[in-house]
Amino acid sequence: MGLVTVTWTNYLKKRIPLRIRFLHTLKGNQIGQILMSPPLASLDLPDIWSPISSCRSIPAIHKSFNEQTTVVLDGKLISMEIRSKIAAKVRQMKKGLGKVPGLAVILVGQRRDSQTYVRNKIMACEEVGIKSLVTELPTDCAVTDVQNAIMRFNKDPSIHGILVQLPLPQHLDEEKVLDAVCLEKDVDGFHPLNMGNLAIRGREPLFTPCTPKGCIELLIRSGVEIMGKKAVVIGTSNIVGLPASLLLQRHHATVTVIHAFTQNPEQITSEADIVVSAAGVPNLVRGNWIKPGAAVIDVGTTPVEDPGCEDGYRLAGDVCYEEAVKVASIITPVPGGVGPMTVAMLLCNTLDSAKRMLNFS
Amino acid sequence: MGLVTVTWTNYLKKRIPLRIRFLHTLKGNQIGQILMSPPLASLDLPDIWSPISSCRSIPAIHKSFNEQTTVVLDGKLISMEIRSKIAAKVRQMKKGLGKVPGLAVILVGQRRDSQTYVRNKIMACEEVGIKSLVTELPTDCAVTDVQNAIMRFNKDPSIHGILVQLPLPQHLDEEKVLDAVCLEKDVDGFHPLNMGNLAIRGREPLFTPCTPKGCIELLIRSGVEIMGKKAVVIGTSNIVGLPASLLLQRHHATVTVIHAFTQNPEQITSEADIVVSAAGVPNLVRGNWIKPGAAVIDVGTTPVEDPGCEDGYRLAGDVCYEEAVKVASIITPVPGGVGPMTVAMLLCNTLDSAKRMLNFS
Numbered sequence: 001m002g003l004v005t006v007t008w009t010n011y012l013k014k015r016i017p018l019r020i021r022f023l024h025t026l027k028g029n030q031i032g033q034i035l036m037s038p039p040l041a042s043l044d045l046p047d048i049w050s051p052i053s054s055c056r057s058i059p060a061i062h063k064s065f066n067e068q069t070t071v072v073l074d075g076k077l078i079s080m081e082i083r084s085k086i087a088a089k090v091r092q093m094k095k096g097l098g099k100v101p102g103l104a105v106i107l108v109g110q111r112r113d114s115q116t117y118v119r120n121k122i123m124a125c126e127e128v129g130i131k132s133l134v135t136e137l138p139t140d141c142a143v144t145d146v147q148n149a150i151m152r153f154n155k156d157p158s159i160h161g162i163l164v165q166l167p168l169p170q171h172l173d174e175e176k177v178l179d180a181v182c183l184e185k186d187v188d189g190f191h192p193l194n195m196g197n198l199a200i201r202g203r204e205p206l207f208t209p210c211t212p213k214g215c216i217e218l219l220i221r222s223g224v225e226i227m228g229k230k231a232v233v234i235g236t237s238n239i240v241g242l243p244a245s246l247l248l249q250r251h252h253a254t255v256t257v258i259h260a261f262t263q264n265p266e267q268i269t270s271e272a273d274i275v276v277s278a279a280g281v282p283n284l285v286r287g288n289w290i291k292p293g294a295a296v297i298d299v300g301t302t303p304v305e306d307p308g309c310e311d312g313y314r315l316a317g318d319v320c321y322e323e324a325v326k327v328a329s330i331i332t333p334v335p336g337g338v339g340p341m342t343v344a345m346l347l348c349n350t351l352d353s354a355k356r357m358l359n360f361s
Numbered sequence: 362m363g364l365v366t367v368t369w370t371n372y373l374k375k376r377i378p379l380r381i382r383f384l385h386t387l388k389g390n391q392i393g394q395i396l397m398s399p400p401l402a403s404l405d406l407p408d409i410w411s412p413i414s415s416c417r418s419i420p421a422i423h424k425s426f427n428e429q430t431t432v433v434l435d436g437k438l439i440s441m442e443i444r445s446k447i448a449a450k451v452r453q454m455k456k457g458l459g460k461v462p463g464l465a466v467i468l469v470g471q472r473r474d475s476q477t478y479v480r481n482k483i484m485a486c487e488e489v490g491i492k493s494l495v496t497e498l499p500t501d502c503a504v505t506d507v508q509n510a511i512m513r514f515n516k517d518p519s520i521h522g523i524l525v526q527l528p529l530p531q532h533l534d535e536e537k538v539l540d541a542v543c544l545e546k547d548v549d550g551f552h553p554l555n556m557g558n559l560a561i562r563g564r565e566p567l568f569t570p571c572t573p574k575g576c577i578e579l580l581i582r583s584g585v586e587i588m589g590k591k592a593v594v595i596g597t598s599n600i601v602g603l604p605a606s607l608l609l610q611r612h613h614a615t616v617t618v619i620h621a622f623t624q625n626p627e628q629i630t631s632e633a634d635i636v637v638s639a640a641g642v643p644n645l646v647r648g649n650w651i652k653p654g655a656a657v658i659d660v661g662t663t664p665v666e667d668p669g670c671e672d673g674y675r676l677a678g679d680v681c682y683e684e685a686v687k688v689a690s691i692i693t694p695v696p697g698g699v700g701p702m703t704v705a706m707l708l709c710n711t712l713d714s715a716k717r718m719l720n721f722s
Contacts, residue, residue: 174563175563175564192558192561193554194557195557195560196552196556196557196560197553199557200556200599200603201597201603202536202599203536203553228622228623236610238562238563242560242562252622254617254618254620254624254629255617255618256615256616256617257615259610259613261613261615262615263590263615
């Protein structure tokens with residue numbers, strides 16, 4: 001008996017609804033691509049999603065190599081634009097309902113970097129009119145202390161988002177802490193049910209983790225086509241690597257996840273059109289890891305000693321910027337790239353949550 | 362200021378505990394590899410996990426190409442061995458507690474393939490001494506009818522696993538149905554909380570979906586090293602593709618997921634040491650898609666017309682077997698490869714569940 005051969009193209013025709021197939025042909029069409037991106041509950045703000053031309057005004061490095069222009073994405077500028085739209089929506093909510101979104105942050109211990117991150121988040125909340133509350137707990141507190149703090153916020157109707165600043169001191173069971181956050185207020189998207197719903201096709205998580213959500217927002221706003229492209233995610237953390245790979249897959253990229261056991265990571269990365277690096281290893285990704293014209297999103301923010309800086313240290317990305325900027329078509333700097341987007345996405349998730357809870361559109 | 366360069370190797374040394382690093386050096390050592398595999402709640406039966414030499418007795422095709430022997434994995438034989446061990450454990454439980462594991466199956470509609478699958482599962486239960494109950498519902502039933510059937514089994518203390526045979530008729534909301542299965546009895550592992558816990562590093566799902574679990578079991582039993590190897594999963598279904606990619610990542614493979622939007626899938630697949638194909642497209646994976654010496658696990662079971670067969674049709678895999686068998690080092694046939702393993706893993710999950718609920722070790 002002869003072989004039954006069904007080509008991949010026939011398979012596509014059979015399996016992909018006509019609308020999607022049609023959109024698939026709109027290669028390079030930014031509006032087509034944005035419309036086509038799978039709907040994400042946490043990215044459903046039309047005022048944030050609409051394609052903007054703001055990235056045109058971002059400082060760009062023009063270079064001669066390969067006659068290509070590298071766009072350095074200004075995360076600060078883009079996040080400011082998003083934040084101003086969130087602020088407008090918050091004002092609208094206050095006017096209409098007499099209520100504003102509320103974010104509760106729980107900070108355990110005295111880590112300087114965590115304190116800085118929490119301070120930045122609180123300041124960002126204030127700026128857009130989101131109410132914020134911080135509960136600080138001592139390093140040696142018990143897991144029940146953290147859980148109790150969470151429970152109080154779970155019950156508080158003025159709070160729409162609860163965030164536990166990670167990492168926790170080692171003696172605290174992260175799983176027990178994160179599971180205490182009620183699903184409807186899990187604005188970090190770290191609850192396993194939110195992660196499961198992010199992974200499962202046809203389901204929608206209530207929240208998408210802020211950093212990977214910011215990465216995708218940067219890619220889409222820069223006109224990077226994701227569908228069908230090869231994407232490499234470096235790092236498998238629950239906070240960035242895992243949800244970034246799931247999000248890129250939702251946008252129909254062909255995703256490879258690279259980690260410490262990967263053989264020849266440089267070779268695999270050098271074939272990718274999109275690189276999202278979240279390994280936490282300064283200068284891991286060298287220029288020769290990058291395919292010419294690739295989009296490079298650097299999530300790394302590792303503190304490294306630097307006597308020249310005010311605090312004696314600076315934040316270093318995973319990507320060797322000086323080398324990569326000569327090869328990539330789009331790149332994010334550290335600091336000032338993904339970082340500000342993470343905070344903007346947190347505000348966005350908190351606003352989304354308040355809108356859902358208060359039935360405000 | 363000079364660049365701070367941390368090599369990947371240094372990163373490994375910093376991040377990977379000594380025990381794992383030591384085991385990482387045991388390349389090709391099967392026992393080392395099995396010990397090293399991340400613990401999975403659903404794969405914790407020592408009598409199933411212990412490396413066995415059964416695959417040595419599997420009929421193998423010896424061929425001259427590249428002086429390499431291709432092992433054709435006999436899923437029936439391997440699953441029989443697993444089932445006999447499950448049967449022994451069930452007898453032990455019956456003797457010790459006077460109770461046996463119980464599986465409830467819900468079948469909606471008249472699909473012939475679904476009826477066959479359910480019949481096979483029930484027969485397998487009987488064979489190992491697991492009690493089974495089947496609820497059949499008409500095609501046009503309401504979602505509440507299915508939910509009510511599930512609720513009854515949720516409350517029934519003699520039932521330790523509940524399985525809803527998929528696919529459901531189109532008018533029924535799969536999400537609403539699957540979410541009704543209580544987490545502790547979700548032996549299919551399709552609940553989003555189980556999937557989230559499978560995805561999140563450091564967490565353990567109560568159950569791992571049966572088919573991908575069977576694929577990994579086949580790989581490990583055949584001595585295929587997974588850690589650090591390039592693996593390609595073809596297909597993104599919630600039942601196979603997604604959990605297979607998550608499982609392979611747990612075993613530290615470098616995983617790429619291929620789907621209908623992937624460009625040059627044959628080129629990407631041809632670089633993989635391990636191929637798990639679950640696209641449902643007969644003969645999609647041709648011989649030239651396979652890297653010489655790769656392990657090929659074919660999950661496809663698409664009914665194709667065949668007047669020569671008793672029922673007028675036969676099940677076809679995704680892999681063009683006649684071509685692939687000449688290139689791969691290990692391959693599963695269709696039928697008789699992954700299929701019987703899926704049923705064995707379902708029994709395994711049901712036994713695990715009963716052991717956990719009845720506190721029996």
